[in-house]
Amino acid sequence: MNATLERRAPAMPPRHVLVIVTRRIGDVLLATPLIRSLKRAWPEARVDALVFQGTEGGLAANPDIHRIHTVAERPGAVEHARFYAALLRRYDIALSVLTGDRPTLYAFAAGRWRAGLLNPRPKEAWKQRLLHRWIPFDDLETHTVRMNLRLAELLGIPPIAEVVVGWSPRDQALVQALTLGTRPGHYAVLHPYPKFNYKKWYPAGWRQLAAWLDRQGLRIVLTGGAGAEERAYVAAVAERLPGGALNLAGRVSLAMLGPLLAGAAVYVGPDTAITHMAAAVGTPTVALFGPSNPVKWGPWPKGHPADQNPWQRIGSQRAGNVFLLQGRKHCVPCMLEGCERHVQSYSDCLQELPASRVIEAVQTLLAERPMPVGF
CATH class of the missing domain: 3.40.50.2000 (Glycogen Phosphorylase B;)
Structure with missing residues (x-):
């Protein structure tokens, strides 16, 4: 952890939170318990999601989400730079439920305070310095829902293990x-x-x-x-x-x-x-x-x-x-x-x-x- 970053989560309830899950539809669905936990803990906060284009349908009728951002899985360089710029420090809190480079960089760009899941490997230590807090990722013994909910526990809010499927x-x-x-x-x-x-x-x-x-x-x-x-x-x-x-x-x-x-x-x-x-x-x-x-x-x-x-x-x-x-x-x-x-x-x-x-x-x-x- 970079000593210059404040490890503690913001003391006041946030106004705007971003959850980043740029992967497949199943991954998006299994992030909805974390989103529900955030919304139940902070009902006045606007909780947004950032997902790949083509996976947003799993969240379209989700009552906990204010806005869905989408990004191409393989965007062009100029398009991607503009996307990063549009995210820059727009959120009080940004959370990445994935260990990859891109979701971690999205969290770094978007959040004034940010946390995420990371692999505890020496070659990935650079990503640790982009986050205020990070949790070691377990790919074998911890269900994806529970892994994501560790970010709720890190924030000091009750975890709600409910995969949310909405419709109109x-x-x-x-x-x-x-x-x-x-x-x-x-x-x-x-x-x-x-x-x-x-x-x-x-x-x-x-x-x-x-x-x-x-x-x-x-x-x-x-x-x-x-x-x-x-x-x-x-x-x-x-x-x-x-x-x-x-x-x-x-x-x-x-x-x-x-x-x-x-x-x-x-x-x-x-x-x-x-x-x-x-x-x-x-x-x-x-x-x-x-x-x-x-x-x-x-x-x-x-x-x-x-x-x-x-x-x-x-x-x-x-x-x-x-x-x-x-x-x-x-x-x-x-x-x-x-x-x-x-x-x-x-x-x-x-x-x-x-x-x-x-x-x-x-x-x-x-x-x-x-x-x-x-x-």
Whole structure:
């Protein structure tokens, strides 16, 4: 720590706070407990967020956020310089939940007082000198929600471990129109496509699961993003599904996914942001995990306390409304990008995960839910 910087947080409640989370949508969602903690502690403060362009949808209807700043993932030099200049000392407090160079520099530029997460490595000591306070980052044994909330504890405010998924009445109405009036509790949401192949389950497994859900009297709703590859993948899965299955890939925004997931009898998905959303809104959730470390990245169950991790590293587990189903290979979780060690390779632990295990987990969750009226 640079001795010339004041370590103590400002004594008076701040007027304007910035939270920096320039990474993927899942990272953005898992920063919302910190944002909620700030807003509950300082209700008069304006809490802003800084995220990458294309990830802001996860915060669009968040009631705790005053303004969302977006920056390109790879901005031009002139554009980036102007962005830095526009941030310069605009905030009483700036917090970075990421250890990278850019988020730390954004905090340095924006905050009159700033703190963040950093790797305690000698080669990264220069970043320590840019912050008034920093917390050593743990990438193995501390869940991302809890890691982010250590910044709340540093500020002396109560940590609130609530992943926030917001939506508007218009989002709710659009979902009702797209689902053709299907009542809450009468459908299951399946999200078959993660961004990377190493997190994928296989199409035949999704079809077997959907056929079983159909026999339980649940309508199948498929979700996915607007990208051409993602829509094509979901369409291929949908082709052989039971009649009445609804493919909403590319047709719902992130905000619309909130009410859609909240009304589902059950949700099944891989290690992706949508699975975090399903867990957050309290929907019975089956999360399919292969190489990823559940301790760090498992979905945060609704209502889980802030002082403990929901998940252990090895084995299928249950926490609250979430059943985390892990592949059964001796190497799981390897915490690497597929068996060939790149994002487009596949993971044997997921490719060999039988549909019967997924159905068993879904059956466990469905057996606990109240039967919908008119079911």
